[in-house]
Amino acid sequence: MIISVASGKGGTGKTTVATSLALAAGYCQFIDYDVEAPNADIFLKPEIKNVKKVTIKQPYFLTDTGKDFSKCAEFCKYNALAVIGTEVVFYPELCHGCGGCILVGPEGAVREKDVVVGDVSKGHTGKGIDFIKGNLIPGSMRTTTIQGALERMHDTESLIIIDAPPGNSCSMVMSVKNSDYCILVTEPTPYGFNDLLISMEVLDSLKILYGVVINRDGIGDSSVEDYCRNKNIKIFIKIPNDIGIARFYSKGGTLLDYDMSYKIKFQNMLKDIEKIVS
Amino acid sequence: MKQITIISGKGGTGKTTIASNFIKLAHDHIAVDTDVDAANLHILLEPSVIKKEDFIGGAVAVVNEDCINCGKCEELCRFDAISDSTTDIKIDHLKCEGCGVCEYVCPVGAIELKKEKQGEFYVSNTAYCKLVHARLDAGAENSGLLVTRVRNAAEDIAYAENKKLVIIDGAPGIGCPVIASLNGVDYALIVTEPTLSGICDFKKIYEVAGFFNIRTFVCINKFDINPENTEEILKFCASNGIDVTGKISYDENIPRVLAQKKFIIDYPDSPAAKDIRNLYEEFEKTLYS
Numbered sequence: 001m002i003i004s005v006a007s008g009k010g011g012t013g014k015t016t017v018a019t020s021l022a023l024a025a026g027y028c029q030f031i032d033y034d035v036e037a038p039n040a041d042i043f044l045k046p047e048i049k050n051v052k053k054v055t056i057k058q059p060y061f062l063t064d065t066g067k068d069f070s071k072c073a074e075f076c077k078y079n080a081l082a083v084i085g086t087e088v089v090f091y092p093e094l095c096h097g098c099g100g101c102i103l104v105g106p107e108g109a110v111r112e113k114d115v116v117v118g119d120v121s122k123g124h125t126g127k128g129i130d131f132i133k134g135n136l137i138p139g140s141m142r143t144t145t146i147q148g149a150l151e152r153m154h155d156t157e158s159l160i161i162i163d164a165p166p167g168n169s170c171s172m173v174m175s176v177k178n179s180d181y182c183i184l185v186t187e188p189t190p191y192g193f194n195d196l197l198i199s200m201e202v203l204d205s206l207k208i209l210y211g212v213v214i215n216r217d218g219i220g221d222s223s224v225e226d227y228c229r230n231k232n233i234k235i236f237i238k239i240p241n242d243i244g245i246a247r248f249y250s251k252g253g254t255l256l257d258y259d260m261s262y263k264i265k266f267q268n269m270l271k272d273i274e275k276i277v278s
Numbered sequence: 279m280k281q282i283t284i285i286s287g288k289g290g291t292g293k294t295t296i297a298s299n300f301i302k303l304a305h306d307h308i309a310v311d312t313d314v315d316a317a318n319l320h321i322l323l324e325p326s327v328i329k330k331e332d333f334i335g336g337a338v339a340v341v342n343e344d345c346i347n348c349g350k351c352e353e354l355c356r357f358d359a360i361s362d363s364t365t366d367i368k369i370d371h372l373k374c375e376g377c378g379v380c381e382y383v384c385p386v387g388a389i390e391l392k393k394e395k396q397g398e399f400y401v402s403n404t405a406y407c408k409l410v411h412a413r414l415d416a417g418a419e420n421s422g423l424l425v426t427r428v429r430n431a432a433e434d435i436a437y438a439e440n441k442k443l444v445i446i447d448g449a450p451g452i453g454c455p456v457i458a459s460l461n462g463v464d465y466a467l468i469v470t471e472p473t474l475s476g477i478c479d480f481k482k483i484y485e486v487a488g489f490f491n492i493r494t495f496v497c498i499n500k501f502d503i504n505p506e507n508t509e510e511i512l513k514f515c516a517s518n519g520i521d522v523t524g525k526i527s528y529d530e531n532i533p534r535v536l537a538q539k540k541f542i543i544d545y546p547d548s549p550a551a552k553d554i555r556n557l558y559e560e561f562e563k564t565l566y567s
Contacts, residue, residue, distance in 0.1 A: 008316040010450035011290010015475070036451035037287050037482065039475035057356065077337070077378055077391075093457075098356050098377030138485035141422065141454040148358065148373075166289040166450050169315040170419040173372055189537040191294070195316040201416035220537030241533065243503070250473035250504040 001277055002160040004179040008195025010166035012185045013215035018163040019043045020255045024266030027128040029158045033175035034165040035118060035134035035146040042252045046123035046131035054149045055114040056097035056142060061088045067109045072101035117142040120149050130155065147174040168198045180277045182210040189220035196224065209276060216241040236269040279436050280565055281444040281463040287479030289450035291471045292499040295536065296554065297447035298322045299543050301406050303558045307443040310432045311411040312425045312459040319447050322539055325402030325409045333412065333427060335396035335420035337376040339369050344388035351380035351389060396420060399428050408435055422454030443565065452486045466492045471499050472507035480511065494520055497557055501525040524557030526550050
């Protein structure tokens with residue numbers, strides 16, 4: 001079973017919920033899909049055993065051959081290449097590494113090299129959790145390439161818990177698309193509610209079941225709760241607004257360490273999800 | 279005309295709170311929301327839309343019944359988007375990046391790239407200034423491209439109306455929409471918080487801003503929830519020559535004020551209100567110096 005934890009708005013508590021669920025479950029594979037800002041390791045403190053670089057192919061052009069590369073520039077859908085007279089200007093940050101320029105260009109004059117866009121690392125927490133995270137290097141835009149590498153590391157025999165990135169675009173979809181169930185973490189404010197509705201739209205279109213956890217309960221209004229009640233959407237847990245939790249979080253402490261009673265709440269949520277999915 | 283982008287790496291550190299209060303404090307300006315898949319600025323600014331445009335994003339490959347299941351496209355697709363091409367071909371539109379390699383190699387012309395509407399963008403009037411904002415379709419790709427469209431629209435208005443400042447509310451993370459929101463701006467304001475996650479993501483986004491050679495300021499939100507971590511951020515900034523332009527106090531009223539769709543600066547007794555005003559004044563000094 002794959003359970004993903006997502007939220008439209010950032011900073012609502014995805015990582016808090018995902019790590020709490022993993023610790024409550026005991027045995028699972030935990031995967032941090034928020035490759036642009038991976039933080040779950042701060043809380044789960046895994047011992048990393050293995051780091052593997054993620055690369056893409058990037059072309060280079062043998063311009064001293066005097067060959068004509070204009071076909072490459074015409075083909076490139078990302079405008080990563082400009083040919084002005086005999087001069088070739090390549091913009092690596094725009095290149096997706098599709099290999100099209102090699103197919104259409106002068107034979108043998110377009111070569112490729114591997115370029116590192118990030119890495120994936122693997123380890124254990126000593127508490128039964130197999131930990132995996134992806135990490136995009138600053139300056140790269142290949143978020144979904146790293147996520148693709150994470151997807152190939154899924155242990156399908158195990159319970160998989162995925163910590164998704166914020167937002168509702170392709171990187172969020174890449175993180176939740178294989179889930180049996182998605183937990184949406186939100187806060188009871190007009191902003192949290194607005195972004196929650198978009199996330200629900202994404203999950204509806206992917207036909208993924210979902211429920212809600214409300215974080216910082218008490219700071220805003222009842223619009224999230226009213227909406228969920230009307231639509232029959234399950235609200236599993238409400239985490240109160242508590243400066244103590246915020247301080248504990250700031251030091252890398254988990255919610256379960258802060259208050260042991262959350263363990264049983266998250267275990268119950270897991271049981272509920274297992275029932276819903278089966 | 280100068281442009282400032284407000285970014286954070288980590289989500290929920292207070293980008294939109296700072297941006298919205300800056301928008302209320304500034305003059306001769308335009309506001310832009312580049313968090314196109316989870317936009318929030320419009321909730322507070324209550325815009326009335328004066329112009330709406332479709333966003334036609336990148337193309338995806340579509341296969342028709344002429345396919346002879348030769349398998350060439352699957353072999354050459356670098357994005358793992360094509361499967362079962364020798365039996366009953368499937369193209370995964372989530373993975374397809376619209377590069378056109380499959381269309382090019384198909385011997386019978388059964389694959390075609392098709393562009394689709396992937397969202398909308400708007401120019402609106404608000405009580406404070408014009409706002410350019412967008413809505414990416416739920417789950418769509420090409421958020422970076424939409425950010426570029428939105429920013430181009432804002433720049434056109436700024437030049438036409440002789441505005442002095444463009445205030446850009448950024449997206450979380452360090453990926454394509456963030457890079458598109460930083461490209462060519464004059465200033466970046468990084469909003470961070472003294473949590474281990476906040477620090478970790480702050481260092482990454484600072485590195486990204488570094489690639490663009492942008493004058494970067496830092497503001498530490500809720501600086502008093504963890505003095506040790508705040509100290510660490512200050513040290514990092516000092517050793518990298520980054521200006522720490524402001525520290526904002528933890529203020530339990532902020533979430534409530536936000537939830538009521540109000541501006542913090544309108545609550546003069548709030549310590550955070552004073553801090554945000556100071557932050558803006560510091561920024562304005564640089565802007566008009």
